[in-house]
Amino acid sequence: MYELACPACNSPSQYDISDYLLMCPFCSATFRLDKESGQKEIFNDHYIIANTSNPVQVKSLVLEWLARLNHKPNATAKEYFITNISGLSRPYWVVSLEVYTVWKGLVQRQHRVRLDSYPGTDYLIEHGQFKRNYRWAISGRNNICESWGMTRLHEPKEPIEVAWDGFPLDSTFSRGQLQEPKTEKSAYDSREFFEFKFSNGLAIIGVQVDEDEALRRARLHVEQYHLELSKLNVDYLTDFRTEVEVAGVQLVHLPFWYATYVYRPRTILRHFYRPKEKNVILEGYNNGVLAGELPIRHKDKLWVNALICGAASVILFLLGLAWHSAFFVVALFGVIVTAASAYVALTRAAEANEQAPVVERTAQA
Ligand SMILES: [Zn+2]
DSSP: OEEEEOTTTOOEEEEOTTSSBEEOTTTOOEEEEOTTTOOEEEOOOEEEOOOOOOHHHHHHHHHHHHHHHSSSGGGHHHHEEEEEEEEEEEEEEEEEEEEEEEEEEEEEOSSOOOTTSOTTTTEEEEEEEEEEEEEEEEESSSOTTSSTTOSOOOOOSSSOOOOOSOEEHHHHTTSSOSSOOSOSSOTGGGOEEOOGGGGTTOEEOOBOSOHHHHHHHHHHHHHHHHHHHHHTTOSEEEEEEEEEEEEEEEEEEEEEEEEEEEEOOSSGGGGTOOOOOEEEEEETTTOOEEEEOOSSOHHHHHHHHHHHHHHHHHHHHHHHHHTOTHHHHHHHHHHHHHHHHHHHHHHHHHHHHHHSOOOOOOOOO
16 A cells, blocks of 8 residues: 555545555545656546445335245245345456458258259358447456456357456446336446446456557457357358457446345255355346346255265165165165266266356466
């Protein structure tokens, strides 16, 4: 931390000068510090989307979200417990882009041609082009894993596996809503010039990533996205070209809410199931649920299955000892089911770990 005087209001304050941009806590001015010369330059393209929610509202929304997932909605209040709620206003570089893509590839014919024809005649060459506009949001934080759920916020309509952390602002901040939106205005259109007061109680976190990096990342993300979109048109993509036109870039602080909950079932399952905290993330403009972990995953069910079968096998084995050797056969079957469930649960866990994004930690000089 370093004491600096604000270039706008001259008030002294403590700043983390490893951040790319600094924000004055008194007048909300945003500025850059040139560490070599000590010169300060005011940065004007900084906006904030006001937070409109609060912990009470977030709690009731998360419970409602859980109730909609549950087949016994009335049991939600008795089985689900919200353990924590917190909010953050996070910095994003919002890059306005026009993306133009040309693709070419092979599509298999619906009706096969003569069987004795030479290789490749089953395929037709097709090509096409498309153009899309986005306001693409790129995290202004170096570590996209520092809060839960920030690694894959893009949920395209198309059947595509998203492998990038950036997201189109407009469709993301209008999805997952459980209530009627308060206004027709998009989140972006209701942004304000940055002032701390618009966070309405949320902590505002600092900007670490500069706009050049943000622009590079935005280009990379939309190119990856358009490559996946192009692949949907063909069986074999042979050519692909994308041109990205940047219309502008702004820094916008976006409101997010994080909730954790535990599920304590009131059924027999409770004896076999150790409650684990699960995460839900909401945006704080329209209060849409952006992502959430389901109460019991398939893997957890497999573990419960393994446990119950394991216990049954032991009982059957004892019955075999005490009563009739036929029980050994049934016990053996139980052991096989136990082992299979545990094996599948373990391999699934390994797969999930492999899919988790790897964060490169660069030492800060
Ligand atoms: Zn100031």
